[in-house]
Amino acid sequence: MKYLDLAMNAAASLGAEYADIRIQRTTDQVILLRNLSLKSANTSVIDGYGIRVFKNGAWGFAHNNVYSEEAVLATVQKAFEIAELSATVNKDNKLRLAPERSYIASYKTPVQIDSFDIPLSQKVEMMMEVNRTMLAYEGIRQATFYLIQHKDEKLFASTLGTRLEITSQFIDPMITATAVADGDSQSRTFDEGGKAVGWEWIESLDLIQVAKQIAQEALIKVKADSLGAEQRRTLILDPNHLGLTMHESVGHPTELDRVLGWEADYAGISFATPEKLKNYRYGSEIVNFVGDNTLSEGLASLGFDDDGVPGQKWHIIKDGILNEYGSTRDTAMEIGLGYSRGCNRATYYFDQPINRIPNLYLLPGTKPLTPGELISDTEDGVYIQGRGSFSIDQHRVNFQFGGDFFWEIKNGKLHRPLKKILYKSCNPEFWNSCDAICDERFWRPFGVVNCGKGQPSQSARMTHGSAPARFRNIRVGGSQ
């Protein structure tokens, strides 16, 4: 596209030390069906370009959605002026960019069936059937189906000579049944998070069976007991629960911008400071976390990040020890890294990219272990499925999590369903209490499509994953 060269030539001639342009069209279709009433069938297209200029150790970022030579040049000029203005403040504290080579490449999320090609009527008809299935159960007061389909089409160019064409997309179906009984109300949700796949994923799911199961489980849950006073107990956590726990307690603390204090005023900082690299025991020896922006179906598998750095795979925690961070070209240099791990991503064209969690997952156990064997090896504990309440402090140390469905384990068996369960723990206690992880046959991904961070706030996506895992001696109890 002619505007790529125009913008980069203009930035170079103004004297930019580095510049890039990201032309981005984001298409979303969001469908919300609640109790057979279509609350939203919305298709949105957000189209424009953002230009970053780096000059004298500072960034300037300007965006626009008017496509003309005049508008592009004016936007370059604005970004340049802002960078120069910022540089007056940064004169004693200049940012630097990690070296990077140029790339000419393209990337496309591998999809068999583009969900945007499926007629809306077909999608809504399927969603109505799922709604009807749940509402057929007496006691189910609310049935919702929320379906997000998202596509980003990006053209990227930088003054390094990089030219990228990237099309990425994902789907995220979420189905909830809410039961009301005996003065209480409880929900159960089917939520595997989003996946970078096409409509073929939806076709592979037996959503009518899913609807029956979550409706039945909502009814079980609303009549279940709670657990009473908090005690130290054993927890077994399912992958679709553990995804959020690792997101909050490992993903965010190992974002290098937080470590550096760049999020101090809003999202918070991190306890996992650089002097702890290679020596801090974050988890037990079986705990291995990998950052992997090459993961198949991963939401952060985009080929390249918004610095033009290719997707990579590396250990963030190795054998329980803090190994490395997720970094960007500007954060990497602050701790003397000579390279970026490619974690700089923006949400829309008008967002300046920021350091984001990569696809991040817990490696499965190396010895054969099934979930059934894990439960039968547990005398007394709680098994948690699905995501619920979550809250963590701004240094990413102390946290409290709920869940979506709970079983009490007694003498190696699922004893009775529970509700309103919370567990409290902290770093590094929690990951050091992990004493068993099921093997790779039981590893499941869990996508997060709404990770909020930054000022102005942005929403990013990434995939987590694990096999069911066991944690000993955690404070577990009922809510108030």
Place this chain on the structure above:
Amino acid sequence: MTKERIQKFIREHCSADDYTFSISETDSHQTRFAQNAITQHIAGPQVRISLKVSFGTKSGNSMVNLANEESLLRLIQTAEENARLAPEDPEFVPSTGAAVLPKVDNSSESTNSLSPKQMVGIVQNCIDRAKTLGATVSGMCEKHHTHKFEFTKNGFVGEDAHSTFGHSMTLKRGEVETKVSYEAKDFASFDVAKEFDRLAAQAEVLSHMQSFEPQKIAVILRPNALEELMWFMIWMMNRRESDEGFTPFTGMLDKECFGKKFSLYSTLQHPDLIAPAFKASLPNKETTWVERGILKNMPADRYWAQKTACDAQNAYNIYIPGEGTSEAEMMKMVPRGLIINRFWYIRFVDMKAGELTGMTRDGVLYFENGEVKHAVNNLRFNEIPQDVTRRILALGKEALASPYAVVPTILVEDFNFVDKTSF
């Protein structure tokens, strides 16, 4: 395109039985700084153009961000296609008709005319002062001006504009970390020196921290902390969710489910509050949500309002009247307690019970015998906000917490802390 041309274009090209069109344009400048340097610096306009159309009771929506004829045509075609493919909606309500909107003034010339150079100057000033204290400062200086125009096929026409200026900063010196934030529609009343003095004073008082165990204890919740709790409580006050049995307010209308000292309003009258003239094509109006402990009204959408014969209304801002008790007086009313600047990461624990969890942030002070003794570590709470209002012992004078909330400092007994941090 001018708003008149857009309106004419939609009228001429949209063939649906009914439609609601809105365009929102925001011009922003945002200077983000961290650890005494500018890390992000963003400028540019944002546009959102939305259309909801209906054929009979079948509806579809579309949104674009370009205000030209080609884009508007695509907007209309997509919304109409979505509507034609949608099923009949049993909860369909037609768009609203002509309405008299309240006269509001939410725009500020001093904010709109603030230059990037002035904003960088403010940031520079804060960094220079932080350096003299041997500290680092991180934060955001931002201004926004938003203009919204909305009309329906049935005759509603609304236009609104508002400005906001915000400056927040977190100071870190050794183990001390604390924050102040200023957010208002009018930049003219902002004084950077005064704000930094407030930040430095807050940091100074936090310099001697002692470990504190979680427990039930009296708290003085400053306005930022109370505002955060209140928005979560208002989300639970949704009329439909309550009528259907999902919230703690089921069957509680006109009953005393809050403390007698507690009242809650949305108001168009307060000069410091942003009060949009309309929301979802409905004029905003003076609304009493809670009066001296009695639940008087609940936010409801138009479908539920029609079904249950209540008013459709929005909680567009928060006004909680205070009583004028000073913090010094509050500290003498209980033997011991904590002063909370703000909360962080509040989440629902149990929607039906109305239970929330969250952390304290940016400074917690322990007081005893009427005096502040020292700072303490941050704490986690599990609490039910409507129960908190029943335990209010005193209210201070109401103050601007954000452009959408004027609330007092309150003294509450037996606030339920359940865990603590190491910092």
